[in-house]
Amino acid sequence: MLVMEFKAVLKEPQKLAINEAIRTARFIRNKVLRYWMDNRGKGKKELYRYNTQLREEFEFVKDLNSHACQASVENVERAIKRFFDNCKKKVPGKKGYPRFKKYSRSVEYKQSGWKLSPDKKSIKFTDKKGIGIVKLKGTWDLWRQDIKLIKRVRIIKRADGYYVQFCVKTDNNEQLEATGYTIGLDVGLKEFYTDSEGYFEPNPRFYRTGEKRLKFYQRRVSRKKKGSTNRKKAINRLGRHHLKISRQREEHAKRLARCVIRSNDLIAYEDLAVKNLVKNHCLAKSINDAGWYQFRRWLEYFGQKFGRITVAVNPAYTSQNCYICGEIVKKSLSTRTHVCKCGCQLDRDHNAAKNILTRALSTVGHTGTLFNAWGEDTSTLSGSGLEEQVTSLNQESPAF
Known part of the structure; x- marks a missing residue:
């Protein structure tokens, strides 16, 4: 699935109409979720029938396209399925029980309720709802795509304006020539x-760099009177700066992941549980600022797109073990150099990268090279060092 995003050029009445459509979609979602909570055991058919009742009962719900209403029901259905799947898998901690939404920023149409202009601009x-004709501003070559392949159209509200996303069902995989290189x-x-070659990529620390400006905008928000127009403007300015930082982090992770994938046949990395790591309140801000999850997500996506192998290995003792003799050399986070009695002396991160690559290559050997060239799931042996083989993502854009 390929996601093409365009900036929407809107007039003020159109913005109000879009906001009303978003509120209606949220209303349907919350009402259907409440119906499921009050009537345990109800299945998918009952949820869609209740959606039909809402359309008959409320006129403003009937004004929204019927497929857009169904998309809101699908969101509830996915949330319920995710919750029960986590319960069956006995995921530790909270299982993600479906919750009501107080705020939402998007409304989704299926293959009806919209019509593209002949020039697709x-x-x-x-x-x-009265949204009407929306001009599209962007560089994607939407005119090359068959309209029948557009399966979803989303309108998304962000701090800097409104965007229209087209979800196109197409195969965008590319086959690259083998480079003969592997990397950890x-x-x-x-x-x-x-x-594993000893190259260090500097950490840009986008949040730390922009933190001074964020504090300035936050002070401006706190000084404005609650409910005033000036406060809304100050909140919007703060949100736009947060959005800028998140986009910088995402583009940085995407650029690096693409370069790494194109330059190597096999890429090994740690299977880190970032959700657990950020529980350390001393390092949480720095970990979130680094954007490890975004980097891993793009590695897996480009691994599938370009036909490269991506392997997530167990991170246990990768920094403590000596990559030459395997001896455990205990060290604290402040100790940046790995020194072993066998004579090995390396930067601790360089030593860890070599251990990660070695562990991934040994796993491939144990499994008889069962890895699929497109980064799909493969079977692994217990105790081989892999907790799980990650499936590459199939999306072109960041999370909506």
């Missing part, structure tokens, strides 16, 4: 990552 929403990556806070 504008889109018209045909339901009764150890992510960190001092350096963004260190590879």
Whole structure:
């Protein structure tokens, strides 16, 4: 699935109409979720029937396209399925029980309720919400795509405006020539990552760099009177700066992941549980600022797109073990140099990257090279050092 995103050029009445459509979609989602909570055991058919009752009962719900209403029900259905799957898998901690939404930023249409212009530079929403014709501003070559392949159209509200996303069902995989290189990556806070060849990628620390400006905008928000127009403007300015930092982090992770994938046939990295790591309140801000999850997500995506093998290995003792003799050399986080009695002396991150690559290559050997060239799931042997083989993502854009 390929996601093409365009900036929407809107007039003020259109913005109000989009906000009303978003509120309606949220209303349907919360009502259907409440119906499921009050009537345990109800299945998918009952949820869609209740959606039909809502359309008959409320006129403003009927004004929204019927497929857009169904998309809101699908969101509830996915949340319920995710919760029960986590319960069956006995995921530790909270299982993700479905919750009501107080705020939402998007409304999704399926293959009806909209119509593209012949030049595909504008889109018209045909339901009764009154959005009308929306001009599209962007560089994607949407005119090359068959309209029948567009399976979803989303309108998303962000701090800097409104965007229209087209989800196109297409195969965008590319086959690259083999390079003959393999690499192991150890992510960190001092350096963004260190590879098994000894190269250090500097950590840009986008949040730390912009933190002074964020505090300035936050003070401006706190000084404004609650409910005033000036306070809303100050909140929007703060949100736009947060959005800028998140985009910088995402683009940085995407650029590095693409370069690493194109330059190597096999890429090994740690299977880190970032959700647990950020529980350390001393390092949580720095870990979130580094963007390890975004980097891993793009590695897996580009691994599938370009036909490269991506392997997530167990991170246990990768920094403590000596990559030459295997001896455990205990060291604290402040100790940055690995010194072993066998004579090995390396930067601790360089040593960890070599251990990560060695562990991944030994796993491939144990499994009889069962890895699929497109980064799909493969079977692994117990005790081989892999907790799980990660499936590459199939999406072109960041999370909506």
